[in-house]
Amino acid sequence: MIWASGWRLASAVSNAGGLGIIGSGSMYPDVLKEHIIKCKAATNKPFGVNLPLLYPNIDEHIQTIIEYKVPIVFTSAGNPKAFTSLLKQHGIVVVHVVSSSKFAKKSEEAGCDAVVAEGFEAGGHNGREETTTLVLVPAVCNAVAIPVIAAGGIATGRQMLSTMVLGAEGVQIGSRFVASNEASSHENFKTAVIHTNEGDTVLSLKQLTPVRLLKNRFYNEVKQAEEKCATPDQLNILLGKGRAKKGMFEGDVEEGELEIGQVATLIKTIQPAAAIVKEIWTDFEAALTSPLNRR
Amino acid sequence: MIWASGWRLASAVSNAGGLGIIGSGSMYPDVLKEHIIKCKAATNKPFGVNLPLLYPNIDEHIQTIIEYKVPIVFTSAGNPKAFTSLLKQHGIVVVHVVSSSKFAKKSEEAGCDAVVAEGFEAGGHNGREETTTLVLVPAVCNAVAIPVIAAGGIATGRQMLSTMVLGAEGVQIGSRFVASNEASSHENFKTAVIHTNEGDTVLSLKQLTPVRLLKNRFYNEVKQAEEKCATPDQLNILLGKGRAKKGMFEGDVEEGELEIGQVATLIKTIQPAAAIVKEIWTDFEAALTSPLNRR
Numbered sequence: 001m002i003w004a005s006g007w008r009l010a011s012a013v014s015n016a017g018g019l020g021i022i023g024s025g026s027m028y029p030d031v032l033k034e035h036i037i038k039c040k041a042a043t044n045k046p047f048g049v050n051l052p053l054l055y056p057n058i059d060e061h062i063q064t065i066i067e068y069k070v071p072i073v074f075t076s077a078g079n080p081k082a083f084t085s086l087l088k089q090h091g092i093v094v095v096h097v098v099s100s101s102k103f104a105k106k107s108e109e110a111g112c113d114a115v116v117a118e119g120f121e122a123g124g125h126n127g128r129e130e131t132t133t134l135v136l137v138p139a140v141c142n143a144v145a146i147p148v149i150a151a152g153g154i155a156t157g158r159q160m161l162s163t164m165v166l167g168a169e170g171v172q173i174g175s176r177f178v179a180s181n182e183a184s185s186h187e188n189f190k191t192a193v194i195h196t197n198e199g200d201t202v203l204s205l206k207q208l209t210p211v212r213l214l215k216n217r218f219y220n221e222v223k224q225a226e227e228k229c230a231t232p233d234q235l236n237i238l239l240g241k242g243r244a245k246k247g248m249f250e251g252d253v254e255e256g257e258l259e260i261g262q263v264a265t266l267i268k269t270i271q272p273a274a275a276i277v278k279e280i281w282t283d284f285e286a287a288l289t290s291p292l293n294r295r
Numbered sequence: 296m297i298w299a300s301g302w303r304l305a306s307a308v309s310n311a312g313g314l315g316i317i318g319s320g321s322m323y324p325d326v327l328k329e330h331i332i333k334c335k336a337a338t339n340k341p342f343g344v345n346l347p348l349l350y351p352n353i354d355e356h357i358q359t360i361i362e363y364k365v366p367i368v369f370t371s372a373g374n375p376k377a378f379t380s381l382l383k384q385h386g387i388v389v390v391h392v393v394s395s396s397k398f399a400k401k402s403e404e405a406g407c408d409a410v411v412a413e414g415f416e417a418g419g420h421n422g423r424e425e426t427t428t429l430v431l432v433p434a435v436c437n438a439v440a441i442p443v444i445a446a447g448g449i450a451t452g453r454q455m456l457s458t459m460v461l462g463a464e465g466v467q468i469g470s471r472f473v474a475s476n477e478a479s480s481h482e483n484f485k486t487a488v489i490h491t492n493e494g495d496t497v498l499s500l501k502q503l504t505p506v507r508l509l510k511n512r513f514y515n516e517v518k519q520a521e522e523k524c525a526t527p528d529q530l531n532i533l534l535g536k537g538r539a540k541k542g543m544f545e546g547d548v549e550e551g552e553l554e555i556g557q558v559a560t561l562i563k564t565i566q567p568a569a570a571i572v573k574e575i576w577t578d579f580e581a582a583l584t585s586p587l588n589r590r
Contacts, residue, residue, distance in 0.1 A: 100493050120415065121427040129494030132416040132427040134448035134457065135557045139493055141589065142561075153429035162429065162460045165453055165582055167589035198395050198434055199424030229524040262430045266437075287460055291586055294436065294462035 001050065001174050002026035002124075002259070003248040007035040009182040011042035012273035017281070020045075020273075021074060021172075025052040026245065029060035036068045046071045048095075052125075053078025066090045074172075077125055077209075080110040088113075097151070097172075099127025099136070101143035108144045115140065116172050119152030123175050123261035126203055126210045133163060141167030155263040157283025158294060165291075173280070175261040180273040186251030189258060196264035205239070207232045214258035218243065296345065296469050297321035297419075297554070298543040302330040304477040306337035307568035312576070315340075316369060316467075320347040321540065324355035331363045341366045343390075347420075348373020361385045369467075372420055372504075375405040383408075392446070392467075394422025394431070396438035409442040410435060411467050417447030418470050418556035421498055421505045428458060436462030450558040452578025453589060460586075468575070470556040475568040481546030484553060491559035500534070502527045509553035513538065 001023035010020030022039060024032045032049070039047055049070050051061055054077050062083055065073060073087055076097035084094045088111055096107035097116040104115045117140040119133030120126060131139070133152040140148050150163035151172035160171045178185050179193045192214060204213045204222055207230075213219050225238055239257075247256015271279075287294070296318035305315030317334060319327045327344070334342055344365050346356055349372050357378055360368060368382055371392035379389045383406055391402035392411040399410045412435040414428030415421060426434070428447040435443050445458035446467035455466045473480050474488045487509060499508045499517055502525075508514050520533055534552075542551015566574075582589070 102493070119427065119429070121430055130497070131493050131557055131560075132414065132448055133429050134414070134427065134454060135416055135560065136493070138451065138453065139560055153427055156433065158433065158460055158462070159429060161586065162457045165457045165460060165586050165589070167453070198397070198426050198431070202425070227524070229522070262426055265426075265430065265434055288586065291456065291460050291583065294460070 001177070003245060004174075004178045004183045004185045005050075006184045007039035007042060008184065009177060009180060009273055010035075010047050011039045012180070012182045013177065013277060014039075014043045014045040014047045016274035016277035018277045019048055019072065021048040021050050023050045024061055025050065025055055026249075029057050029064060032061055033064050033068070036064065036070060040068070048072035048074055050074040050076060050097075051083075052076050053082055058083075062086065065092065074116065075112075076116075080107040080112055084110045084112055095149065098140065099131065100129050101136075101139045104140045104144045104148075108146050112146065114147040114149055114169075115144065116149045116151050117141075117168070118172070119150075120203065121212075121262040122152030123178075123201070123212045123264075124259040126212055128206070128210060130203070134166070137163055137166040137168050153261065153263050155261075155266050155280075157280045157285070158287045159263070160280060160284045161287040161291065175264050176267055176276055176280075177273060178260060179264075179267050179270045180276055181270060182273045185248050188251035188253045189248050189256075190270050192253045192258060193260055193264050194267055194270060196260065196267070198262075198265045201260060201262050201264065205235060208235055208239070211257075211259060212261060214253075214260050214264070216247075216256075216258060217254040218247070218257060296472070298540060299469075299473045299478045299480045300345075301479045302334035302337060303479065304472060304475060304568055305330075305342050306334045307475070307477045308472065308572060309334075309338045309340040309342045311569035311572035313572045314343055314367065316343040316345050318345050319356055320345065320350055321544075324352050324359060327356055328359050328363070331359065331365060335363070343367035343369055345369040345371060345392075346378075347371050348377055353378075357381065360387065369411065370407075371411075375402040375407055379405045379407055390444065393435065394426065395424050396431075396434045399435045399439045399443075403439045403441050407441065409444055409464075410439060411444045411446050412436075412463070413467070414445075414447030415498065416507075416557040418473075418496070418507045418559075419554040421507055423501070423505060425498070425505075429461070432458055432461040432463050447556065448558050450556075450561050450575075452575045452580070453582045454558070455575060455579045456582040456586065470559050471562055471571055471575075472568060473555060474559075474562050474565045475571055476565060477568045480543050483546035483548050484543050484551075485565050487548045487553060488555055488559050489562055489564060491555065491562070493557075493560045496555060496557050496559065500530060503530055503534070506552075506554060507556060509548075509555050509559070511542075511551075511553060512549040513542070513552060
């Protein structure tokens with residue numbers, strides 16, 4: 001949710017009864033500080049910060065999170081042992097995002113309070129095992145005793161129930177909230193998301209770090225380079241710097257990197273975050289009342 | 296289910312209350328005839344035949360199916376318009392296997408009675424869109440009015456309910472029945488299936504027809520060839536003839552092609568087909584009674 005989930009979206013989700021999460025991966029330390037302060041001013045409900053552990057200024061982010069008493073941190077893309085005990089010493093709930101049972105166990109051993117089990121269909125950075133949510137969630141539930149939150153492929157209340165039937169105790173939803181009024185994503189990107197069809201996203205750049213992207217001119221360049229057996233160095237040069245910002249924040253939907261999940265094919269409108277939360281919840285409750293009666 | 300589902304498995308599943316399906320893709324015309332005759336002798340319940348439409352002797356298979364009054368045919372890997380009306384003229388129920396909403400709509404237009412929506416996690420041949428079951432099932436349910444059967448990633452009753460919550464009216468289960476006593480798969484392959492871990496299967500040979508395989512020496516050769524930018528012709532030569540038979544039927548688990556789904560990671564024992572059907576059904580009923588209470 002880089003370039004998408006700042007204080008506006010996080011506070012709107014928390015105010016609507018969800019747990020809003022600020023995506024810190026695209027923020028300079030000062031920017032994160034500002035977003036936390038504004039989020040606290042905009043909601044008196046709990047909210048979280050997602051912290052990619054490979055972030056270059058990670059220590060500054062950690063200090064900000066501790067200083068401003070962020071109640072919940074979602075760590076991802078790194079070793080859960082790195083910061084979990086430090087954060088927990090400050091009373092912060094720590095949830096680690098995993099794409100395998102192996103890392104779920106490591107997270108439990110590191111003292112994490114819960115894990116997010118994120119499947120192959122999810123947008124953005126993704127695991128090399130390519131395990132889908134339908135298989136990953138029961139596998140992770142078998143592997144650990146801490147709560148499991150399902151992610152990847154979830155945009156509706158029926159999908160939420162579907163993954164909770166597998167043992168998840170909650171869900172993490174990304175793509176649907178990119179298509180919200182409060183997301184800081186560029187309007188061009190939001191528009192692209194709601195026009196996505198099946199097969200329009202693809203897990204790409206597997207030689208570097210696998211990332212699910214919306215196909216566009218940039219992706220086609222990557223694909224052509226890969227077909228010509230480009231090396232990781234050549235792909236890194238092609239990728240360059242700032243592709244994600246260019247695409248998702250600045251709205252260059254052809255030359256930018258557009259991170260979104262497969263489930264975008266089910267997202268048809270840009271709505272206020274509160275309306276999304278309400279719709280998902282209403283749909284979830286209806287599904288729970290009548291699980292076999294969708295149609 | 297080629298090299299796995301003959302009359303023994305199909306009749307055992309049908310006798311246990313499921314709908315057993317004979318996989319005709321690996322059978323010569325005379326062999327299919329024999330399996331249908333033996334299946335009819337072994338069960339008085341309905342059963343089906345899966346018919347890959349690219350099968351070279353397709354007309355002979357069709358004639359056999361009509362002659363022996365097979366009640367239900369699952370067609371796959373081809374255009375649903377090809378044989379649907381002919382089969383239906385003979386009172387045969389026709390279900391087409393799809394990996395996209397687009398082909399689901401084509402199946403409905405062709406007069407199919409139902410579709411199987413099979414996700415990326417499924418074993419064997421697979422769609423190019425790589426849409427997972429969690430996303431594909433609701434998309435297909437939105438696209439067509441005929442019943443939708445979910446497939447790919449389903450080995451337990453909870454997974455069955457999970458996909459039915461999304462709108463499926465039934466499920467098609469493959470991998471779990473490869474690990475059955477009645478499957479004609481070689482014991483070496485069955486043993487490999489129950490020792491599969493997350494990440495051990497991969498969607499391979501995408502330049503030819505994408506197929507989900509268990510990683511082994513043969514797969515590593517394909518991977519190395521692809522990394523050296525092998526052409527489709529070179530891959531076809533490497534693949535050669537009879538790889539699937541060699542692996543799944545003759546038990547050469549290193550040099551053969553082993554088709555199995557991601558869900559193999561959840562399959563731990565080889566059981567009689569009737570025990571599998573019963574366990575899935577019991578698990579499904581428990582899940583339906585208590586959908587949020589897995590753990």
